[in-house]
Amino acid sequence: MSLLQELRSVVGEQWVITTEERRLYSLDGFTVAGRDPEAVVLPENEEEAVKVVKTLLMRGEPFVVRGTGTSLSGASIPINGEVVVSMSRLNRVLSLEGMEITVGPGIANIMVTKNAPPDVFYAPDPSSYSVSSIGGNVSHDSGGIHVVKYGPTFNHVVGLRVMLTNGEVIDVGGRSVMDDAGIFVGAEGTLGVVLRARLRLTPRPATTLTLMGTFDSLRDAGQAVINTYQRGVVPAAMEMMDRNSIEAVERSKFKTGYPRAEAIILVELDGYGAQVEEEIRRTEAAFNEAGGRVITARSQEEADKLWRGRKGAFPAMGAVSPAYLTLDNNILITKLPEVLEQISKISERYSVKVANVFHAGDGNLHPLVPYDPQDPENLRRALHAAREIAKVAVESGGVPSGEHGIGVEKIGFMGFYYSEEDLEAMRRVKKVFDRSRILNKCKMLRLEGCEPVGQLRTLWEGD
């Protein structure tokens, strides 16, 4: 029996795509480089998924596991033309016990909270949470605006069921020391196949309040963030927008009426009545001390309105360009003004209009680098700019990626931060889990046989 026949016998004729339609799986949220998969397989449940993966392993057939395909770093692109195994149909809630919920990897993040009792919620909320899958969230250790208080996905994974490349299915996690689930969180599908996840739910706060600070300089805004922490406040979310992004929002359909300032910071505080009141008082003082002016939303409606602009910041900038790279470098909050200054110089040098949104609470910077996919020269400039921004961020004390993962996009940035020894250690880990490099090859780590194709050369090698 051929490979395709065997796969069809497992999942049924219609769930193996080999026609031209397989090309619809050549890309994810990263559109700079794509490649058509040999075939796409969509198992219906865990049992079928296990059989599909076993079949591929037995035949030594390289494959890429995909959830919803929202990766911004190209982690789910079949960059070597691999078979794509889509987990999107494994989207069931398998059990719910107390504060823990067990789900299939294909379930959308938002559905976890929707299926939980009303007094609890699933805290990690990447901006793609209405669609992105839990399998992908686990594999990217996804964050979101509430990461500052609640932590990224890592902090909410109790256990995982994973299939290893030797065909063994293991249940990991749930230990207080030497927790073995952690290694699969953020591994971008390079070490094993996530089949289910047991997740921790969080009690819903009784009160949620929003305030906004306005600042005359980025430096003042950065100081305000530091002051806030020094006064013992851990906000649920703390987001900063610079003048460019405020202007982009105000010109778009997400117009909010933000003040025309050098920077604004939006803060969400949550918890219980008296505690939130106290945190508001302290945050106001922290912001005032840094020269900021503060307004507090008096109703949920006002709060929603203040957040609307921030939530529209990406699309508002997206609307000025047909495509963009969304970088996610983490930097030190104290270095924000310098880094932004350098980014603006890089923008000028390459004539690309970069705008910045900043998860100020945890130092995760999103420089959005626009490009025109129809114009190779313009794309080349954007890629150069992205590479230099990554370099600047790392040199200032930051890291190449805060939450979107390395994928194919940032392989060439790994060397900015990690030493050759670090990278060798990672390659060894990969070898332990996947000796024949069958799982999501050429993601995260540049292994033997991973040559960048086309535009990726610019990102990987600076050519």
Place this chain on the structure above:
Amino acid sequence: MNECVHCGFCLEACPTYVVTRSEVHSPRGRIMAMRLGIESQGLETCVFCRRCEEACPSGVPYGNLISSHRKADAAAAGMHRLLESPKALAMALRLTMRGSGPTSLRLKQFVKEVYDPLEYRDQRPEIFLFPGCLTSVVMRPTVERALRYLRRWYRVEVVNGCCGLPHQGEGERGRAEEMASKWSLSLKGKEVVVLSSNCAAHMKERWKDVNVYDFSEFVEKKGLDVPNVKIRVTLHEPCHAKVVGISGYTRSLLRRMKAEIVEMDDPSFECGAGGSYFLFQEDLADSIFQVKAKKVERTGVELVISTNPSCTMSLWRRFKVLHVADLLS
């Protein structure tokens, strides 16, 4: 098409993606198929609910893209001609439902009774009541109630016909435009009150110089008196009405009537009819209906308010369904 940045935010908004979980049957996949110029089943399976447009952060005009791409086959085109003439539609429905072929059986699940469209005209009418083609022949009692209610304040003429939405969605865009021009000319400057919310949405977008109101919108904007009702309901929001932003009027009208509304999850999620989709894509339509039915059942409420005929026909297979106009008399 170039506005699509491939973020995938549309996926879970799309009913066919929700039930298949395949990129092929998703808006993002369809846009890519059009871009690449490849043949894809997905281009046939789109329900044309346009909920993806709401979910899209980049403002991709998906409805326009798919409607220019599609070409109606003889069966669809034939159906569209019938819809244009409600009287002929009523005859055709009666005839088909007498048969025992698959289409007849399918229709009998959705259509309870077939009526001749109500014809009515006051002297020097001030407003025009436009039931919509299906409403006029399948829900005539609702038309009668709406007319009785509106006549308390206005001189009314009932205008029967098709707005052109089915043509727009199912591959006869040129014809849809012709119809829009014809109506725009004959009803120019008039106040038109529509009993089918998705038709109202289409008319607002495509008809020129006509003051189109969804029924609830008219009642709310004119501040007409409404009775208090002691009922518990859950509200289905017709998809296109949601996209153009008029579905809030029905909710506010129900509140003004002191009805207790128990919200269902994602109220504008496709009903499982999709115009004539339920005839041409039976399996997908039924899978979508199962998802919708669960959302309704979870509210624990027996009565659903729906202001669009195909949605009503789909929902009343399992639930008690009323138009908001049915509550006014």
